[in-house]
Amino acid sequence: MKILGKITILLCGGLLLFFTSDFPDFGDANSPASTHLSPYFIEHTLEDTAVPNVVTSVLADYRGYDTMFETTVILTAGLACFLLLKIPTKEVKQRYYRHEPTGVTLRIEGDRYPDKSAVFTRIDSTWVPSDMIINFTCRILISFIQIFALYVVAHGHHSPGGGFQGGVLLGASVILFAISGNLRAAIKQFGEKTAALFGAAGVFIYVGTAALCLALGENFLNYSALAPLLGTDRIMARSHGILSVEIGVAVAVMAVMIWIYYNLSSAGKQDEGL
Amino acid sequence: MILPIDLIVLVLVIVSAVAAITVKDLLSASVMLGAYSFLLCLLWTVMGAVDVAFTEATVGAGVSTVFCVSAIFHTTRRTKD
Amino acid sequence: MELIETVKHMFLFIAAKANYWTYVILLMVGLYAMIAKNNLVKKIVGMTIFQTAVILFYVSIGYKKDASIPIVMHGSGHGHAADAAIRAADYINPLPHVLMLTAIVVGVATLGVALALAIKVYKEYGSLEEDEIHKQLRSR
Incomplete structure (x- = not known):
């Protein structure tokens, strides 16, 4: 795969570099991209939209x-x-709680967890203080x-x-x-x-x-x-x-x-x- | 546009792009991608594309790096190449 | 003396289209990462580099020498007619900027989708390496 990749990028890159020399010069004000539509936008934006x-x-x-x-x-x-x-996953949910007064961490499985408690605070399983x-x-x-x-x-x-x-x-x-x-x-x-x-x-x-x-x-x-x-x-x-x-x-x-x-x-x- | 600044930034852009795909750690790769986006933002400013530079600074360097890091947080940062 | 002249000529030739050469190199770096890298996140990084290379190409097309940023100078108040005539050559071509501005934001949205797919693959196969995923797929 690496050889294939190298051959592809050498071929594509060579072709692109070869045809880049036909581009108009960098910064040319008369290049095709800048002469057809954009002068209209620049000259009429204040009259048309006041922006x-x-x-x-x-x-x-x-x-x-x-x-x-x-x-x-x-x-x-x-x-x-x-x-x-x-x-939705069927796996058993595990939640970790910290008991604030003692600093003990509890792991609780199933649905028996205290949602709003004054002494327990919820912490992540990969918890960083x-x-x-x-x-x-x-x-x-x-x-x-x-x-x-x-x-x-x-x-x-x-x-x-x-x-x-x-x-x-x-x-x-x-x-x-x-x-x-x-x-x-x-x-x-x-x-x-x-x-x-x-x-x-x-x-x-x-x-x-x-x-x-x-x-x-x-x-x-x-x-x-x-x-x-x-x-x-x-x-x-x-x-x-x-x-x-x-x-x-x-x-x-x-x-x-x-x-x-x-x-x-x-x-x-x-x-x-x- | 100032030519020396443009050339220096172009070289730095290529270096950081190559570094982003060769480094053997995905977290480093995503941080290199953020640096690459910031250098491109500088390049757009040098070329006078101020709106594109603003978008690149907020989107490319800010949010997309966070997305990459949060995806790596749930997968792995180990890579073989 | 002739050598110095040749080197100067070469430098000017390269510097005149430096942005175009760089866009080709970045495009190839991104394409190589997408084809040859084994890791899925590395492929996504390559995709992002590919995207920004195309953006570099478009913005370089729009550049004009000795021109200002595309915000038109105007007098105080919301005068409808400009005070002085606006010349298009004084302002950088805004059209590529508009196209690329939206492309960057759509690019980050697709980056999010690609990373979501990578997370799904990792959950299913336990690996981000392409060859390991292929091995698991064959043994099924």
Whole structure:
């Protein structure tokens, strides 16, 4: 297999390197990729959508269908992860409890475990004592990460950022909470059902915004139709439509990242994990 | 774009990619993949693709490393090659 | 002197398309890991490298010399018409950036699915090595 691999990469690599010399020079402003469609986007983004960040306007407006189905793909990936790993197991459940006053650890099999007890605390089977410094630092950091993520989503029109980046940052804050504390505490705050619902809700916000335009008598994803609802002119309405769509993307991406993390880190058991 | 920085980052990217697939420990491989993503993020910034750089920094270097580590936590870090 | 000239010429030839050469090398590193590596997680790492090599290719296509990042300069307020004429040559091509931005996020979602499959395989066969899994499959 190694020899086959080497022959394949030598052949493919040689061919690619050979034809690379026919490419236009690196940084050429007149290359075919930069002369056909993109000048239109750059020159008309302010007139059409009032969004200075061309990437955002192309992402959510000119190529809205593309992003809509990308969001659907992400939701499908989260669902696939869930269906692959979450299979009910018949094995005997073992749980570990620590008796706080004495420090003795108990292993309990079956269903006779105390769920809410003042003296027993639940610990993972591969338990690492939680560090106070890490817990405290992460708790402080998480709120700042979330505020920054909201800024990134809201300010995506004028600076780098937008729904995808802000959504991943929001998801990362919950993942940081799960890593620094333990998985059960994170699931208590933001459960798996909530994650699934938020993922679907994000896609629904995107498609709903687009369908509202259809209901108001214009094309699907033509945000200018929202102008009477928002009380602005047709061009600012596109800007607000893009913001609504970005919020949908952020909610979907956040929920799916958290959902995939819960499933991967607990191998589908949603019980104890990394 | 500054050519020397671009060339240095390109060499580092290749080195970290080769290291990620040759190192004989899966945990090290996933950490090398995170370093590779950060170097690529630097490369996108040098080339002016700021939105792509932002996405790579949050997704490639942040979340995907966590996914790899949590998968290795449930499997094994031993590998033969 | 002639040797120095030749070396300088060679360097300029390589540096003019350095990003394209690098993308080919990264693509081949990823493809080799996917074909020849024995471990499933190593194959997934190779897949990620392959993906980012394609992203490098697209972003390199969009680059323009002496151009700014694709955020259009505009005056204060939400003026619909630009204050000065916007020239497309002043801004880097934004289209590859849009395509690749979504590709990165979809890439991490598929990475999650691939790792979930690897966890399933490990639970079933107790190994991530391809040859050991094949051996167990044959003996069944």
